[in-house]
Amino acid sequence: MTTLNVNGRLQAVSSGDDTPILWVLRDELGMTGTKFGCGMAMCGACTVHLDGSPIRSCITPTSAAAGLAVTTIEAMHADRVGQVVQKAWEELGVAQCGYCQAGQIMAAVGLLKATPRPSEQQIDEAMSGNICRCGTYPRIRAAVKLASGRLPGAAQ
Incomplete structure (x- = not known):
């Protein structure tokens, strides 16, 4: 079990450390605003922020987010x-x-x-x-x- 800070809330996730953040967001946390486009970090549909910097969540493993803040489109209203x-x-x-x-x-x-x-x-x-x-x-x-x-x- 891993804990991620997603949109200011700590979330326990069971995916492996090598699972891309995109799939944790969509499949485990039900946050479908972040889209799958190419799976190779070339299209940008999966862009989220990691400690304020845009990253491609389709290739960024969950382990890279340990101790950092993940911000998604769902948080942009606030x-x-x-x-x-x-x-x-x-x-x-x-x-x-x-x-x-x-x-x-x-x-x-x-x-x-x-x-x-x-x-x-x-x-x-x-x-x-x-x-x-x-x-x-x-x-x-x-x-x-x-x-x-x-x-x-x-x-x-």
Whole structure:
């Protein structure tokens, strides 16, 4: 039995230490907001934060989260930056099919917490590992810029 800190709550999980965090979240904890896309850390659909930094949960073993905070899309409603990003996403109608959006939002929140006023190049670099099969990249970039303009200059 392993204990993980997920969204500020300690959770006992029985999966092995080598089980990817993605499957612990989805299968054991019933947190299906984080999506499986490729299983090779190439699409970003599985993006969560580990101690505030975006990671690919499909390849990150549970053992890597020991003693650290795992934050998922389910916690973004209670995160000030997450709220601003989600509002911008809604206002600009970013989502089309929506499958990649949890990972996109988690990447955007990670960027804005590290760099509250990113340049277009910084946005493109931070978001480049997240694939949107519907091609909503211009709306994603616009939503990140909108959210950035609504945040104070200091990291959260």
